[in-house]
Amino acid sequence: MLKLESVSKSYAGGKVKAVDGINLDVRNGEIFGFIGPNGAGKTTTIKMICGILSPDSGKIEINGRDIVKDPIGAKRSIGYVPDNHEVYERLSGLEYLNFICDVYGVSSSDRRQRMEKYLQMFEIADAAGEKIKTYSHGMKQKLMITAALIHQPPLWILDEPLTGLDPRSSMLLKEEMHAHCKAGNTVFFSTHILEVAERLCDRIGIIQHGKLIAVGTLDELRGQEKSETLESIFFELTEREG
Amino acid sequence: MSDFAKVFGIQLKARFSLSGSKEGMLKKIGLGIIIVISGISLLGAWAGLLYLFFSGLKMSNLLGLGLLMPFLAGMIVVLIFGIPGVLGILFQSKDISFLASLPVKQGSVFASKFFLVYLYELSISLLFLLPAVIVYGLVAEMGSFFYIKGVLAILLLPMLPLVFSTLISLVLMRFSGLTKRRELFMVIGGFVLAIGWVVGQNLLMSRISQMSQDQLLAVLQQADGIVRLVGRSFPPALWAVNAVSMTGSGSLINWGLYLLSTLGAFAAAYYVGAKLYLSGALAQLETAKRGKKASLDASKLRSGSPVRAIALRELKLIIRSPIYALNSLIGIFMFPALLFIMPMMSGTDPDLQAISDFASNVPAPIIFVISVGVGCLFCTTNMAASTAMSREGEYFWLSKVIPVPYRTQVYGKLIFSWAIDAVTIVLGAVAAVIMFPGFSLYILLAGICVLAGAVSMTSVCMMIDIARPKLKWSSEAEAMKQNVNGVLGMLATVILGAGYVALSLLFSSIAHIAVSFVLTLAALSVTAVGSVILLGIAADAKCRKLEP
Numbered sequence: 001m002l003k004l005e006s007v008s009k010s011y012a013g014g015k016v017k018a019v020d021g022i023n024l025d026v027r028n029g030e031i032f033g034f035i036g037p038n039g040a041g042k043t044t045t046i047k048m049i050c051g052i053l054s055p056d057s058g059k060i061e062i063n064g065r066d067i068v069k070d071p072i073g074a075k076r077s078i079g080y081v082p083d084n085h086e087v088y089e090r091l092s093g094l095e096y097l098n099f100i101c102d103v104y105g106v107s108s109s110d111r112r113q114r115m116e117k118y119l120q121m122f123e124i125a126d127a128a129g130e131k132i133k134t135y136s137h138g139m140k141q142k143l144m145i146t147a148a149l150i151h152q153p154p155l156w157i158l159d160e161p162l163t164g165l166d167p168r169s170s171m172l173l174k175e176e177m178h179a180h181c182k183a184g185n186t187v188f189f190s191t192h193i194l195e196v197a198e199r200l201c202d203r204i205g206i207i208q209h210g211k212l213i214a215v216g217t218l219d220e221l222r223g224q225e226k227s228e229t230l231e232s233i234f235f236e237l238t239e240r241e242g
Numbered sequence: 243m244s245d246f247a248k249v250f251g252i253q254l255k256a257r258f259s260l261s262g263s264k265e266g267m268l269k270k271i272g273l274g275i276i277i278v279i280s281g282i283s284l285l286g287a288w289a290g291l292l293y294l295f296f297s298g299l300k301m302s303n304l305l306g307l308g309l310l311m312p313f314l315a316g317m318i319v320v321l322i323f324g325i326p327g328v329l330g331i332l333f334q335s336k337d338i339s340f341l342a343s344l345p346v347k348q349g350s351v352f353a354s355k356f357f358l359v360y361l362y363e364l365s366i367s368l369l370f371l372l373p374a375v376i377v378y379g380l381v382a383e384m385g386s387f388f389y390i391k392g393v394l395a396i397l398l399l400p401m402l403p404l405v406f407s408t409l410i411s412l413v414l415m416r417f418s419g420l421t422k423r424r425e426l427f428m429v430i431g432g433f434v435l436a437i438g439w440v441v442g443q444n445l446l447m448s449r450i451s452q453m454s455q456d457q458l459l460a461v462l463q464q465a466d467g468i469v470r471l472v473g474r475s476f477p478p479a480l481w482a483v484n485a486v487s488m489t490g491s492g493s494l495i496n497w498g499l500y501l502l503s504t505l506g507a508f509a510a511a512y513y514v515g516a517k518l519y520l521s522g523a524l525a526q527l528e529t530a531k532r533g534k535k536a537s538l539d540a541s542k543l544r545s546g547s548p549v550r551a552i553a554l555r556e557l558k559l560i561i562r563s564p565i566y567a568l569n570s571l572i573g574i575f576m577f578p579a580l581l582f583i584m585p586m587m588s589g590t591d592p593d594l595q596a597i598s599d600f601a602s603n604v605p606a607p608i609i610f611v612i613s614v615g616v617g618c619l620f621c622t623t624n625m626a627a628s629t630a631m632s633r634e635g636e637y638f639w640l641s642k643v644i645p646v647p648y649r650t651q652v653y654g655k656l657i658f659s660w661a662i663d664a665v666t667i668v669l670g671a672v673a674a675v676i677m678f679p680g681f682s683l684y685i686l687l688a689g690i691c692v693l694a695g696a697v698s699m700t701s702v703c704m705m706i707d708i709a710r711p712k713l714k715w716s717s718e719a720e721a722m723k724q725n726v727n728g729v730l731g732m733l734a735t736v737i738l739g740a741g742y743v744a745l746s747l748l749f750s751s752i753a754h755i756a757v758s759f760v761l762t763l764a765a766l767s768v769t770a771v772g773s774v775i776l777l778g779i780a781a782d783a784k785c786r787k788l789e790p
Contacts (some may be wrong), residue, residue: 021610047639050642050643051642051643052639052642052643052789052790053789054259054787054789055784071645071786072643072645072647075643075644075645076645078643080643082639084636086636086637087637087640088555088559088637088638090425090558090559090563091558091559093554094542095539095555095558098542098543098551099551099554099555100644101543101545102545102546102547102548102550102551103551103644103645103646104644104645105545106545107545108543108544108545110542111543111545112538115538115540115543128538129537131562200422223321
């Protein structure tokens with residue numbers, strides 16, 4: 001579903017290497033957790049996958065389509081939740097979702113059914129008619145998640161999706177992630193909450209200084225590092241590499 | 243360092259990236275040089291017009307009127323167009339809550355923001371008034387001290403009208419807090435105030451035109467009679483002009499009055515701002531929910547094409563932002579109002595009659611050419627087109643993520659921006675046809691040509707913004723009003739418009755009006771199609787490389 005081959009990205013005219021030759025293959029039906037310290041290159045990698053940033057070198061394939069050569073085809077397969085909540089604040093939640101449905105070509109009947117589902121699930125149906133400007137941080141996050149899922153993309157790219165969510169919504173989102181993967185689709189998400197990654201993910205990738213320093217199931221990582229918890233594995237790896 | 247200096251300094255750095263890299267600074271200097279070079283031709287034309295104007299006044303012994311007109315116009319422009327700047331920088335910046343959290347007196351925060359708006363208005367005033375002072379000095383054969391006084395007067399000029407704009411904005415803020423639809427209130431309030439100005443100015447002018455011939459003659463026979471008459475509408479402009487152009491005690495007294503009124507007004511604004519500013523600004527951050535439950539009925543969830551969705555989104559975002567609406571719509575709707583509607587409201591206007599009498603002797607092809615020129619002039623102020631990409635700001639990530647080709651996204655924006663021009667042209671044409679029914683056909687033919695010409699003017703403005711969008715800004719005013727792309731767009735459309743007028747003049751001089759209309763329309767349509775194709779190519783090439 002998602003394939004990265006030797007992907008690199010630098011800033012400041014090549015002086016700062018944010019992502020350094022990452023290779024990764026995320027399969028269908030898998031929840032993949034992407035973890036790493038602040039500034040490790042998680043968001044840069046995610047932005048390259050979604051087409052927001054262009055890789056300096058390497059290749060990114062989404063559902064068999066190259067994000068650089070066939071950006072429109074590749075983007076159709078993605079539902080993206082960014083780590084910030086920058087969204088047109090002068091639109092209402094409903095107007096924003098309608099806009100997203102229009103650009104992704106969601107039919108009127110489908111959009112109604114899916115809006116009802118997600119708006120009620122995240123308990124923001126009553127606020128959908130209000131301007132986004134009036135939303136709290138958590139409500140914006142719920143709207144962004146709804147907008148990312150409403151066109152039913154096979155690949156969810158979620159950058160810190162649980163930040164700002166209340167416990168109930170957090171649990172519901174995790175259930176949705178499971179259901180999505182059970183249906184043969186894929187979730188790629190970044191998080192700082194190691195317990196969540198430990199419990200939720202089929203496989204985990206750890207990034208440090210732009211390099212993928214470990215990839216595998218929790219059992220595989222435990223075997224490599226002789227540690228029990230993801231937290232101890234994470235600290236051992238990042239301190240050793242740092 | 244004082245609190246004011248610290249807060250002002252940090253905002254200056256954030257706004258103008260003064261702490262940026264050398265490479266960035268070099269780019270900005272390069273851009274500044276390009277703007278200056280391209281602006282010199284326009285400033286040259288402006289100076290030429292001023293020279294003709296002042297020379298004519300000198301021959302009529304009315305030279306005293308000369309400096310008053312640009313000074314008065316400058317103050318009125320700052321007063322009216324300062325309101326969106328004040329609303330944007332003082333009340334709707336993203337840094338308000340940060341500044342409010344600092345252990346700094348709110349008077350310092352108020353003053354720092356006030357001076358940010360002042361700097362912008364000053365740069366515009368200098369651009370238009372400095373040539374006026376220089377040309378006036380040459381025509382009136384003034385000494386070198388006159389020019390120093392002239393520059394000092396211009397430096398102070400934006401202060402007083404900005405104080406009024408600030409006080410008007412404080413009133414708007416005060417009352418907008420009482421309504422749940424604050425932004426709508428501010429947009430409508432801004433329009434009402436602007437229209438109020440047009441009505442007020444018209445009443446003043448009609449008072450002058452209502453004077454009997456004897457009274458008017460008596461006023462005109464005094465060398466500075468009409469100066470006093472016009473200056474009475476805004477005395478500080480008169481004091482400024484007298485301070486610059488007089489010598490000796492007359493100059494000193496007027497300097498005293500000008501300085502006192504300017505500094506006194508700022509002191510009053512500072513006093514009010516130090517007490518009320520932050521509460522008004524922070525009130526804008528408070529959420530105002532209407533408590534209306536959203537309905538998911540079919541009419542609200544009708545599907546549409548991406549182009550339609552983008553055009554509609556642009557419309558909603560513009561009309562819901564007081565800054566965007568006041569900057570991109572007000573000027574455009576005000577021009578037809580100023581030029582056509584207000585004289586109609588004042589009944590049988592002798593000036594209008596004189597224009598009509600004069601026009602009746604002008605050949606039809608020239609009426610057609612003039613109408614094309616006026617129509618193109620309307621299109622030069624379309625800030626919506628020249629900031630189409632910049633307004634995306636931090637929301638630009640969405641344009642990169644959605645599966646819609648950049649070309650299509652830009653065409654959605656083009657349709658919306660062109661629609662603003664189209665509405666203006668249609669409104670202006672309707673008003674002109676009502677006023678000059680004898681020329682209806684030529685006005686309508688010119689209107690059709692300008693509708694086609696507006697496509698390329700809008701496209702060129704958008705190409706400029708796509709080439710160098712200002713995506714990092716902390717207030718909407720910065721994205722639109724203080725975006726150099728707006729000035730570049732204006733310059734480009736003036737040049738294009740002049741080209742279209744020249745083309746229509748050429749065709750009119752060699753062919754019958756019907757043929758010249760067809761030729762002009764064909765030429766402008768070809769330019770429209772070419773510019774749309776170029777815009778699409780530019781969007782595909784540039785947006786791919788743009789990174790938020």
